[in-house]
Amino acid sequence: MKQRPQPDDRHSLGPLHLWNTISWFLLGLLPTAVAVLDATEAKKYWSLGLLALITLCYVLVLAPPRKPVLRPDVFLGLLALVEGGVSHQLGGAAAFYIVSLPHFWVFARNPRSSVVLSGLGAATTVFGGTLRQGWSPQFLTGNVVFTVVAYGAGVVLGLWVHRLMSQSNARTEQLASELHSAQEKLAEAYQRQGAAAERERIAREIHDTLAQGFASIIVLAEAARDANGADADKCDQQLLSIVQTARENFAEARVLVGSAPQSGVAPGSVATTLRRTLDRFIQDTGLTVTAELADVDCDQTTRIALLRCTQESLANVRKHAAATTVGVVLARHPYGIELEITDDGRGFVPDEAQGFGLAGMRKRLAELDGDFTVTSSLGDGTRVLATIPTNSQD
Numbered sequence: 001m002k003q004r005p006q007p008d009d010r011h012s013l014g015p016l017h018l019w020n021t022i023s024w025f026l027l028g029l030l031p032t033a034v035a036v037l038d039a040t041e042a043k044k045y046w047s048l049g050l051l052a053l054i055t056l057c058y059v060l061v062l063a064p065p066r067k068p069v070l071r072p073d074v075f076l077g078l079l080a081l082v083e084g085g086v087s088h089q090l091g092g093a094a095a096f097y098i099v100s101l102p103h104f105w106v107f108a109r110n111p112r113s114s115v116v117l118s119g120l121g122a123a124t125t126v127f128g129g130t131l132r133q134g135w136s137p138q139f140l141t142g143n144v145v146f147t148v149v150a151y152g153a154g155v156v157l158g159l160w161v162h163r164l165m166s167q168s169n170a171r172t173e174q175l176a177s178e179l180h181s182a183q184e185k186l187a188e189a190y191q192r193q194g195a196a197a198e199r200e201r202i203a204r205e206i207h208d209t210l211a212q213g214f215a216s217i218i219v220l221a222e223a224a225r226d227a228n229g230a231d232a233d234k235c236d237q238q239l240l241s242i243v244q245t246a247r248e249n250f251a252e253a254r255v256l257v258g259s260a261p262q263s264g265v266a267p268g269s270v271a272t273t274l275r276r277t278l279d280r281f282i283q284d285t286g287l288t289v290t291a292e293l294a295d296v297d298c299d300q301t302t303r304i305a306l307l308r309c310t311q312e313s314l315a316n317v318r319k320h321a322a323a324t325t326v327g328v329v330l331a332r333h334p335y336g337i338e339l340e341i342t343d344d345g346r347g348f349v350p351d352e353a354q355g356f357g358l359a360g361m362r363k364r365l366a367e368l369d370g371d372f373t374v375t376s377s378l379g380d381g382t383r384v385l386a387t388i389p390t391n392s393q394d
Helices: 015-035 041-061 072-090 094-106 111-133 137-227 232-256 270-285 300-321 357-366
Strands: 288-293 325-333 336-343 371-376 382-389
Touching (some): 015 072, 072 094, 072 111, 094 111, 137 232, 232 270, 270 325, 300 325, 300 382
Antiparallel strands (some): 325 336, 371 382
């Protein structure tokens, strides 16, 4: 994998680097230039020329293009030579070397290069001054001592700072690695959570559509088999219901696999949709159904939720209740839409109920901030109440 090029911190004039630049100009270049103004013409021009050269090199090494005009290691080599030249012209330039010393640690590629190049600068400074003044006691106790002491102190301080920065960088990389690992784990957790939610949604849709449809087909097929030869009209009607249910299941299956529109529910008002469902239920079971269905306005998601609750409740009545009468009431109240389904069947204990149906209805309504309540006891029938708040319709 191709890595993105990293920015070169040497070319970044941050606060610390900017302060180093200003200090070098004010305490290194400017005092050195002033010191040679009263010198002879040759010494003055040579010194000012060397200072102008290294200043130009410094500007070039700070240039930010893709390919630097002047490489930092070349600049540091020139700086060491200029320090030797200035020391030769002035008979010693320890102050200029000391002020320039941070450059060897800012621009060098690694600590080893910093030690070597700053040592080269110290050597040229001492050598240049020696050529001018010779090994006089005054020179040895002044320029040489200060230069050597500055070099030693610079090496110790530079290595110490480099070690601190290395530790800081290592800690930063460790934290970045831990953050990246945490982000990957969080992304995996979100993916697992999303996959689990999607599986639950698909399972709920399959239960509320395909599974109920197949259960109806089984009941109708068994009834048609029992009526075969005894009641031809009833058998034909049940076979027709089987065909209709199978077609509806096929349409729902296409929705689930994504080859049909998002909802397999036929268009129309919620009252009309529930009326069609109740008519099919009456046709298939022969039970008595009383319905009060108000023509309420709601969005498609709410309409589907109300339909699925009705289908699941009617399927439970068919399979478990042994009821003779079913009542369905759909109404709009100030607090929301309310769907009530009752039967006079054998009833059950809701806390002991097992299966996916009731939990699926409760989950579906919870996604709409709705409530789902089942009231029943043995021998007293069952009441299912689904409420969806009005604000979910706005």
